[in-house]
Amino acid sequence: MPALTVAQLARICRAEVQGDRHRLITGANTLELARESDLSFAANKKAIEAAASSRAGCLLAPLSFSAEGNWSVIRVEDPRAAFSRAVSALYEKNRPAPGIHPTAIVAATAHVAPGCSIGAYASIGEHSTLDANCLIGNGCVIGDHVSIGENTTVHANTTIYANVRIGSRVILHSGCVIGADGFGFTLVNDRYEKFPQVGTVEIGDDVEMGANCCVDRAALGVTRIGSGTKLDNLVHVAHNCQIGEHVVVAAQTGFSGSVTVGDYAVIGGQAGIGEKAKIESHAIVGGKAGILTGQIIHAGEPVWGIPARPLRQHLKGLAHVSKLPALSQELRDLKRKLADSKD
Amino acid sequence: MPALTVAQLARICRAEVQGDRHRLITGANTLELARESDLSFAANKKAIEAAASSRAGCLLAPLSFSAEGNWSVIRVEDPRAAFSRAVSALYEKNRPAPGIHPTAIVAATAHVAPGCSIGAYASIGEHSTLDANCLIGNGCVIGDHVSIGENTTVHANTTIYANVRIGSRVILHSGCVIGADGFGFTLVNDRYEKFPQVGTVEIGDDVEMGANCCVDRAALGVTRIGSGTKLDNLVHVAHNCQIGEHVVVAAQTGFSGSVTVGDYAVIGGQAGIGEKAKIESHAIVGGKAGILTGQIIHAGEPVWGIPARPLRQHLKGLAHVSKLPALSQELRDLKRKLADSKD
């Protein structure tokens, strides 16, 4: 089990301890569920009240925190952020030891830098390079000519096709498929002919992708996912998309071919983005929104609905529709009144 | 090939045979497609008529069934239910023999109970426990500290992250990913920081999940799927969801973080459930419905649409919208009439 003392956790948070400095902390949990070996945190008023009865062994709390209990307390300016940092340190100790599992198949021409851990039954193709401290999970299949930057984690059973380039500190969860052929067919003499899909995929630094995401290679050129971008589970990114930096995409959203997304856009779940649409930077796309082929979503604009419209307009539209029964009644009343007045 | 005699099948259905008791039955099919070695069934009037010309070797039919043919007949009260039971018995014989494949990697500290079958190139992590008669398919990756109850089947190429707890008689189809990190990021100085995802997942007894489903671990605490719940393919369950017992979820539906679903709720395909929404027990959510963040769907209520509304209200709304052209025409007529009357 990974373990840090309360004093070590306090050092990570650059703060002082009140209470037992030597207690060993091995996990983290909510105030309700935490036990003596767990770290917890209280950031808002409600949580601070609940903290009194928590059985956590160590508590991160605001500077003003004054309650007393069996926990050790570390007082910090931002308990949530400190918790995040402390927990990362705590669980980092869970990393598998560096080394290539004896069943992993690493091509003779591949280069695996020191500090990497390659799991059982994983395979690394010809001419592929893994920089320092990468973790490749069991059963991952990494094709030829793939490059992966340092400290990247590829979880078990993920597949990376040939020629894909992946940055540093990337996390790909299990079941992701990166670099499969894009979906391009032309009907010729009543049969669909495949247009060649010989481009590649480039994934920047600090990207995270949820489980079972699919990012297709470009037909020609590059499908690109910018640094710092985060995809939730089951997201589909088609060939030749250009997803910017620090974009957030919720689960089950799909990007058709050649979509561009600007930096810091935020895209809800189950949204569908039509071919060659352009989502500018800082735009916000609502859950389940449908963006038409070639549609442009302007910088900073929140859009909702199918087809997607500016949020305010969408809400007005919904309001008008919800007033339809009243409108219809009004018209009927007016007609009756007129009929009556004529009698 | 698995095989049961007609007499053995009748014993399973607690009923008598009319016709050849010794015929060997090795499969099951529809009345149209069944051959001499197949079991079939006729439950409704139309099927009973079709039964006469079926080439099935054995037929499950209602007590009142009186047609004659080359099949052996087993008369029962509920032919569909009897068929279900008989076929389960027939195909159960297809189970792989117990044993750990020589290529499977079982950690020294893992415990595998008798009767389990672990497939080729599967791996079982440290301190994990498998109760009696589990089937783990080829290429499955089961992390450390995972517990799996008896008679559970995990199909090939499924991934279970560390610390996940799975009940008895569970079926996970191929490509499922259980326990990947939840999707939690905070924008700090123009970069998304990952909030720790150190909770776990608990799956009750008798749960079934279709292929390529994703159930994320809780940030803190537990993502929970209650006993008897069934998920279709490609369903997404985010961190900290609390899905009740005997819930049915059709394909491609997504639950955002911290959603709660009551027992016996029925949820259609491609529905999207916003964060912290609450679907009470026995509620029915229509296919493609969109439930807003924090929205409450009341017990037993059927809801439809985006955003989801009670079904009756949704249908009324659709009707009003479809009458819009008529409404608009009425208004135009009225204006013309008024203009005419003033002339």
Added chain:
Amino acid sequence: MPALTVAQLARICRAEVQGDRHRLITGANTLELARESDLSFAANKKAIEAAASSRAGCLLAPLSFSAEGNWSVIRVEDPRAAFSRAVSALYEKNRPAPGIHPTAIVAATAHVAPGCSIGAYASIGEHSTLDANCLIGNGCVIGDHVSIGENTTVHANTTIYANVRIGSRVILHSGCVIGADGFGFTLVNDRYEKFPQVGTVEIGDDVEMGANCCVDRAALGVTRIGSGTKLDNLVHVAHNCQIGEHVVVAAQTGFSGSVTVGDYAVIGGQAGIGEKAKIESHAIVGGKAGILTGQIIHAGEPVWGIPARPLRQHLKGLAHVSKLPALSQELRDLKRKLADSKD
């Protein structure tokens, strides 16, 4: 690296070369990104203008093309089609050499025809047959009694359950799951009982499926995908669906149980098709459309919306809704006018 001379490429395109015939071409790219070792093409006016400044080593251009540059030129009637053919030839050389990887597990009763390549840690079940020149990627799990036609490619980490039949020249991308149990449960005494899923899946010739698709086996009988049909990523096909030939389905679309789709239908992304719906041949289903249980979409008809309606009707409906504010204003004006006239 695969490589063809310009002359060899010209022979594939049945055309003449102008310029260096001996130049080696090893890849293909867009006019902008192509380098000296790349083939590119110019099909439309804009591209022909851009071609002048391209650094491609070889150019496919229309018969009328007259610009000059450092590239070798191959003039053809249809540059896009010729490019497609030339690139296929170029990249075909990337195929892994035939052979069964020493770690692949091929059952004693399985039959693997000459020319097949079976990857590391793949497994092929009892009585399964692979015709000539199949490629099975690393980590694929192919069950018992599976048959696969010649020249079919199954990419890494794909799972095929028992008894599935797959045609020739099929491409299944990574993470596909073919033949998992259909989703069929009946509520009996407050518990869901599983209806047996003992049918199978048949996939015709020349089918392509994107990454992480799921095609479920029939409860009884066959789930069928016709020859020439193409599915994008993350498509769900439920039990007993009958998908016709040369059907195109964009990403993340889901077909519920027993849906039938006619030949040459085109189905957009994220569409949801209700149980037993019938989409006739050449119909076009818009992205995100929702087709109701049992709904019939007529041959050749384009439909859109939730629920799906003929496109023209759908657009009219949207237009009426967008005019609602004006309509409401008109009614208010009329009422005021009437009130005024009475004063």
